[in-house]
Amino acid sequence: MGFFLIFVIGLGYLLSWVFDNQFILVIAVIIAVVQALVSYYYSDSITLAVSGAKEAPRKEPFLELHRLVENLAITAGLPKPKIYLINDSAPNAFATGRDPKHASIAVTSGLLDKLNKSELEGVISHELSHVGNYDIRLMTVVVVLVGVVALLSDFFLRWTWFGGRRRSDGDSGQLGLILFIIAIAMAILAPLAGTLIQLAISRKREFLADASGALLTRYPEGLASALEKIAKDREPLEAANKATAHLYIESPFKETSQNRGWLTGLFDTHPPVQERIKRLKAMISK
Amino acid sequence: MIFLWIALGIVAILIIWFIAVFNGIVSLRNRTQEAWSDIDVQLKRRHDLIPNLVETVKGYAKHEKELFEKVTQARADAINAKGAKEAAAKENVLSNALKSVFAVAENYPQLRASENFQKLQDELTDTENKIEAARRFYNGNVRDFNIKIQVFPNSMVAGMTGSKPFELFGAAEGEKATPEVKF
Numbered sequence: 203m204g205f206f207l208i209f210v211i212g213l214g215y216l217l218s219w220v221f222d223n224q225f226i227l228v229i230a231v232i233i234a235v236v237q238a239l240v241s242y243y244y245s246d247s248i249t250l251a252v253s254g255a256k257e258a259p260r261k262e263p264f265l266e267l268h269r270l271v272e273n274l275a276i277t278a279g280l281p282k283p284k285i286y287l288i289n290d291s292a293p294n295a296f297a298t299g300r301d302p303k304h305a306s307i308a309v310t311s312g313l314l315d316k317l318n319k320s321e322l323e324g325v326i327s328h329e330l331s332h333v334g335n336y337d338i339r340l341m342t343v344v345v346v347l348v349g350v351v352a353l354l355s356d357f358f359l360r361w362t363w364f365g366g367r368r369r370s371d372g373d374s375g376q377l378g379l380i381l382f383i384i385a386i387a388m389a390i391l392a393p394l395a396g397t398l399i400q401l402a403i404s405r406k407r408e409f410l411a412d413a414s415g416a417l418l419t420r421y422p423e424g425l426a427s428a429l430e431k432i433a434k435d436r437e438p439l440e441a442a443n444k445a446t447a448h449l450y451i452e453s454p455f456k457e458t459s460q461n462r463g464w465l466t467g468l469f470d471t472h473p474p475v476q477e478r479i480k481r482l483k484a485m486i487s488k
Numbered sequence: 489m490i491f492l493w494i495a496l497g498i499v500a501i502l503i504i505w506f507i508a509v510f511n512g513i514v515s516l517r518n519r520t521q522e523a524w525s526d527i528d529v530q531l532k533r534r535h536d537l538i539p540n541l542v543e544t545v546k547g548y549a550k551h552e553k554e555l556f557e558k559v560t561q562a563r564a565d566a567i568n569a570k571g572a573k574e575a576a577a578k579e580n581v582l583s584n585a586l587k588s589v590f591a592v593a594e595n596y597p598q599l600r601a602s603e604n605f606q607k608l609q610d611e612l613t614d615t616e617n618k619i620e621a622a623r624r625f626y627n628g629n630v631r632d633f634n635i636k637i638q639v640f641p642n643s644m645v646a647g648m649t650g651s652k653p654f655e656l657f658g659a660a661e662g663e664k665a666t667p668e669v670k671f
Contacts, residue, residue, distance in 0.1 A: 269614050276526065276621040279629075420624075 245342060246298040246306055249449065253296070254441045255286035255308040267314065267322075271307065274327050277418050280334050283307045292439040293317065293432050296449040297329035298338055305333040310439070317428055324415060324425025325451055331414030337407045338449075344403055348396035355389040398468055405473045412478055416485050426482040433475040509645045516633040520654055523626040524572065530619045531566070531579055537615060538563050538586075541608045545589060548599035555592055559585045572655070579619075586612065630654040 258264040268285060275282040283297070283305035291312040299305030307329045317325065332338060416422035432452045442454035453472045467474070542556055549555075562585040566578040590609065593599050600606075634653040637646035 269617070273614075273617050273621040276530075276618055277624045279523065279526075279625045 241342060241346075242300060245300065245338075246304065249296075249298045250286055250306060250308060252441070253288055253308060254290075255288045255306075258285045258287040266319075267309070270319070270323060271326055271330075274323065274330055274418060278327075278330055278334055280305075280330060283330070283333060285309075287311060287314075288441060290440055291315070292437040292454065293435055294439050294442075294450045294452060294454055295325050295329055296451065297332045298449060299333060300339050300342075301336065302333050305338075307333075312435075312437075313432075316431060316435070320419075320421060320424035321428035321431065323419050324421070324423075324428045327415035327418040328411045328425055328451055329415075331411040331418065332407070335407070335410060335414060337411065340407065341400075341404060344400050348393070348400050351396040352393035355392045358389045359386065401469060401471060404471050408472050409478070409481065412482060413485070416482060422482040422485040426479045429475055429479050429482075505641075506645060509642050510649060513633075513637060513642070513646060513649070513651055516629070516636055517651065520626070520629040520633050523622070523629045527619065527622040527626055528575075530615060530622050531575070534582075534612065534615045534619065535563055535567055537608060537612055538582075541586075541589065541605075541612065544602065544605050544608060545593060545599060548602065548605075549592065549596050552592055555588060559589055583616075627656050630656050 258267065260268040264285070264287070271285055272282050280302045283299065283302075284307070286306055286308035288294075288308055288310045290310045293310060293313040293316045295307065295309040295313055297305060297307045307326065309325075313322070313325065412425060415425055419425075429452065439450070439454035442450065452475065453470065538559065542559060545552070546556060559582075562578070562582040566575070566582045569575040569578040593605070630653075636642055637651045637653060
């Protein structure tokens with residue numbers, strides 16, 4: 203977190219030197235500090251509010267759910283997270299929170315209705331593993347870095363477009379022009395590369411959470427069965443939007459085409475369900 | 489002259505490695521001990537629920553005197569057990585005694601229907617699950633600690649500091665035998 207702050211402030215300093223204007227630095231510092239503080243301390247409440255989640259009290263009908271989460275938290279050696287309910291019949295769940303002490307898990311009412319106990323345990327252990335592996339904090343940092351890369355390339359492009367056209371006539375014309383074109387191409391592609399890297403990281407961490415969850419419950423069949431049920435359910439989650447889609451256990455948008463090509467597959471936040479189920483089943487020792 | 493510097497560098501690296509491994513062992517050992525006291529917390533919870541259970545059952549099944557004595561004695565033994573191994577053994581005896589209570593309760597439909605009894609049964613089942621969960625966490629820590637002190641370079645550090653492997657908290661001997669189901 204601190205590293206990021208220094209990075210953005212350094213960027214602001216660089217830009218203000220380039221453009222010879224102190225004001226930019228001041229603005230950059232203020233924006234960076236405010237945004238870093240807000241996102242660090244409030245990202246979980248913002249996420250929960252945006253998803254329409256309400257805290258589930260520890261009594262009927264949520265008593266079994268609370269006990270389930272408590273027991274899994276004991277097995278993981280993590281403090282018990284807060285439990286939230288989203289009133290939606292589409293089965294899904296997510297975890298949020300900057301570290302295990304300030305974590306929350308949200309489940310939809312559809313999830314509670316449609317899954318049995320061992321499947322629910324599989325899902326909760328997956329979410330708890332996200333918390334324990336600090337995935338939420340990791341993805342926040344990644345998203346911000348990608349945003350910074352996008353900003354950088356944007357600045358560079360504008361700068362070269364409006365200011366850098368001083369061509370030194372003749373002498374190093376050819377090479378200079380080629381390098382210039384390469385630089386522009388990189389500036390255009392860099393944000394795209396950043397996004398692809400972010401999505402690749404997200405998919406890898408989903409596999410890791412599956413595996414950590416299976417280690418917690420010692421019962422990968424539970425999560426495998428839950429994923430099958432959730433994937434079969436084609437109903438999209440109403441409260442989801444692109445900003446929060448990556449947090450859920452399975453993509454809430456239910457892209458209809460089963461035969462997604464390799465290229466579009468690069469843009470998925472979650473790995474394909476069949477692959478996840480296959481890996482989980484491979485963990486079952488005969 | 490250069491050899492002296494290289495030698496000093498190597499010694500410095502060795503010392504840093506030694507400290508890192510030593511601290512890792514200390515930290516894991518403390519975590520494992522804390523995991524043991526987490527099991528203890530759940531075991532105490534069970535101890536606290538039992539008197540209530542005994543009273544409730546007595547209300548409906550006055551004549552099962554042996555049973556009550558057995559459970560009360562097992563509970564007292566478990567509370568007074570000293571050391572991990574003895575505690576594990578006594579707790580398993582208590583688990584078996586509790587199983588008998590619930591088996592006997594099957595014969596008293598009024599007891600089974602009592603809300604108080606059902607609630608206690610739920611709480612005790614949940615406590616058993618929590619003990620199970622704490623036990624798994626403890627065993628995970630024991631496994632990590634034992635691996636850390638037994639792996640090759642670290643075993644020298646462990647030997648020098650006298651670290652001994654922890655014991656896994658295994659299942660009860662009685663539980664290992666598969667129950668026969670007779671119809």
